[in-house]
Amino acid sequence: MSRAGDRGKTLARWLGTGLLGLFLLPMSMSLEVSVGKATTIYAINGSAILLPCTFSSCFGFENLYFRWSYNNSDTYRILIDGIVKNEKSDPKVRVKDDDRITLEGSTKEKMNNISILLSDLEFSDTGKYTCFVRNPKEKDLNNSATIFLQVVDKLEEVDNTVTLIILAVVGGVIGLLVFILLLKKLITFILKKTREKKKECLVSSSGNDNTENGLPGSKAEEKPPTKV
Numbered sequence: 001m002s003r004a005g006d007r008g009k010t011l012a013r014w015l016g017t018g019l020l021g022l023f024l025l026p027m028s029m030s031l032e033v034s035v036g037k038a039t040t041i042y043a044i045n046g047s048a049i050l051l052p053c054t055f056s057s058c059f060g061f062e063n064l065y066f067r068w069s070y071n072n073s074d075t076y077r078i079l080i081d082g083i084v085k086n087e088k089s090d091p092k093v094r095v096k097d098d099d100r101i102t103l104e105g106s107t108k109e110k111m112n113n114i115s116i117l118l119s120d121l122e123f124s125d126t127g128k129y130t131c132f133v134r135n136p137k138e139k140d141l142n143n144s145a146t147i148f149l150q151v152v153d154k155l156e157e158v159d160n161t162v163t164l165i166i167l168a169v170v171g172g173v174i175g176l177l178v179f180i181l182l183l184k185k186l187i188t189f190i191l192k193k194t195r196e197k198k199k200e201c202l203v204s205s206s207g208n209d210n211t212e213n214g215l216p217g218s219k220a221e222e223k224p225p226t227k228v
Contacts, residue, residue: 030058033133035147042150048119050104051147053131055112057138062086065134066114068101072127079129080116118149126151 036052043049051068067081082093084107091114093103100120105113114133118125129149134142 031133031135031138031141031143032056033131033143033145035129035131035145038147040148040150042152042155043121044155045121045123045151045153047121048117049121049149050115050117051129051131051149052115053105053113053145055114055133055143057135059135059138060087061135062137064136066091067132068116069130069132070125070127071130075127082114084114121151123151125149 033053033055041049041051053066053068055064055066061084064084065081066084068079070077070079077097078095079098080093080096080101080103082091082095082103084091087107087110090106090108091103098118100118102117102119103114104117105111105115107113114131126149128146130144130146132142132144134140
């Protein structure tokens with residue numbers, strides 16, 4: 001009886017955990033934040049750079065809170081924060097720490113864009129930039145994404161010589177294989193036609209004009225003269 005009771009409790013616990021997981025899974029995946037595919041971006045000192053950030057929610061949003069923060073080895077500060085009232089309104093900035101920052105995003109037409117433009121870059125701007133979003137409509141569910149900015153003197157030119165050589169070699173090999181396949185098909189076609197012509201020639205040469213017995217290619221026997 002004790003074993004049966006333990007099994008029942010284990011089963012109930014397992015079912016409860018599974019149902020809770022199924023309930024929490026869509027909630028945990030509903031609010032997504034993205035700063036693009038690149039984890040590191042480079043920009044020249046004195047120029048401007050767009051730091052991208054978009055969000056999405058399966059349940060919609062109301063009074064959504066967002067902020068951008070900067071972090072390096074010894075500094076952390078909030079650059080800008082604001083509120084997006086709903087899907088039909090653009091984000092409104094509440095606090096901005098630096099006049100060089102401009103909010104470039106828009107939530108109209110389901111863009112859900114809260115990107116910022118950072119102008120007049122300095123070397124001290126190198127560091128991690130995090131885009132944070134919290135959605136009250138999803139019981140204050142929050143999410144964030146981070147991108148690393150490296151400010152440099154000049155952008156290094158990428159040498160694509162090796163890549164071009166590899167592409168040329170691969171293209172040459174593919175072209176050669178295609179040529180060999182086409183040549184093989186051509187030779188096969190010529191041999192087939194040659195065999196057909198030889199066969200026709202043999203058939204025509206084996207026939208005779210004497211087809212008296214009605215069978216082409218057979219030789220008719222001479223009939224003896226009729227005795228009177």
